[in-house]
Amino acid sequence: MFKTPIDQVTKEQRSDAKAVNFGIVYGISDFGLAEQLGILRKKAKEYITEYLEQYAGIKTFMEEITKKATEDGYVETLFHRRRYIPELKASNYMVRQFGSRVAMNTPIQGTAADIMKIAMIKVYQELQKRGLQAKIVLQVHDEMMIEAPETEKEQIKDILKQSMESAISLKVPLIADIGEAKNWYDCK
Numbered sequence: 001m002f003k004t005p006i007d008q009v010t011k012e013q014r015s016d017a018k019a020v021n022f023g024i025v026y027g028i029s030d031f032g033l034a035e036q037l038g039i040l041r042k043k044a045k046e047y048i049t050e051y052l053e054q055y056a057g058i059k060t061f062m063e064e065i066t067k068k069a070t071e072d073g074y075v076e077t078l079f080h081r082r083r084y085i086p087e088l089k090a091s092n093y094m095v096r097q098f099g100s101r102v103a104m105n106t107p108i109q110g111t112a113a114d115i116m117k118i119a120m121i122k123v124y125q126e127l128q129k130r131g132l133q134a135k136i137v138l139q140v141h142d143e144m145m146i147e148a149p150e151t152e153k154e155q156i157k158d159i160l161k162q163s164m165e166s167a168i169s170l171k172v173p174l175i176a177d178i179g180e181a182k183n184w185y186d187c188k
Contacts, residue, residue, distance in 0.1 A: 002016075002017070016037055019033065019036050019037055020033065020037075020047050020048070020051055021051075022105075022108075022109075023036065024048060024051055024052070024058065025058065025062065025104050025105055025108055026101050026104065026105045027097070027100065027101040027104065028048075030042075030044040030045035030048055031044070033047065033048065061104075062104045065103055065104055065107060066088070066100045066103045066104060069085055069088055069099075069103035070088045070089070070103075073085065073086070073088075073089075075102075075103050075106045075107050075110075076107065077106070077107055077110035077111040077113075077114050078107070078111040078114065078168075079111065079114045081110060081114060083102070083106045083110060085099045085102050085103055085106075086099075087099030087102065088100065088103065112141075112142060115167045115168050115174070116139060116141075116142060116144070116167075118167040118168060119144065119163050119164045119167040120136060120139060120144060122163035122166070122167060123136060123144065123146070123159055123160060123163045123164075124136060126159045126162075126163060127159065130155065130159075132148070132152050132155065132156070133148065133149050133152060134146050134147065134148030134149070134152050134156050135147050135148075138184075144160065144164070145184065145187065146160065153180065157178045157180070160176065160178055161176050161178055164176035
């Protein structure tokens with residue numbers, strides 16, 4: 001996205017790319033993206049335009065998923081979990097636009113949520129199997145927080161990485177970054 005070789009991509013660039021990626025699929029405006037990234041609106045508009053030109057299939061996906069959702073009344077995640085979207089048939093334009101954004105976003109974000117739940121089950125089962133004291137404390141988006149005794153730290157890292165990366169097999173590998181801290185504040 002930033003015309004940077006993959007091995008030279010910084011955490012900040014990755015974060016910005018995620019904002020663009022998910023923002024576009026959720027129908028973010030150039031103004032919204034500019035605000036989110038702290039850049040000029042003109043630059044945000046360039047990002048959106050270049051992205052949709054480079055990844056033309058995304059625009060097609062967004063149009064097709066919205067059309068299908070309008071016809072069917074719902075969208076599905078990769079695991080066939082449905083979300084009904086009555087807003088797509090609303091008489092109010094703004095409500096229909098909201099429905100469109102939901103239709104585009106749900107298959108992606110919903111599938112990510114499904115994958116995370118699978119990973120959590122795998123982590124829980126492995127903790128039980130090994131008789132570890134560690135506990136799943138919290139899950140937020142694509143992150144899972146585990147509280148564990150210091151003596152279990154290395155095992156937990158292995159369990160987390162393995163469970164999260166093998167939750168599902170996709171064409172693109174799932175990569176989990178593992179961090180550690182003494183408290184939640186220091187986790188990032």
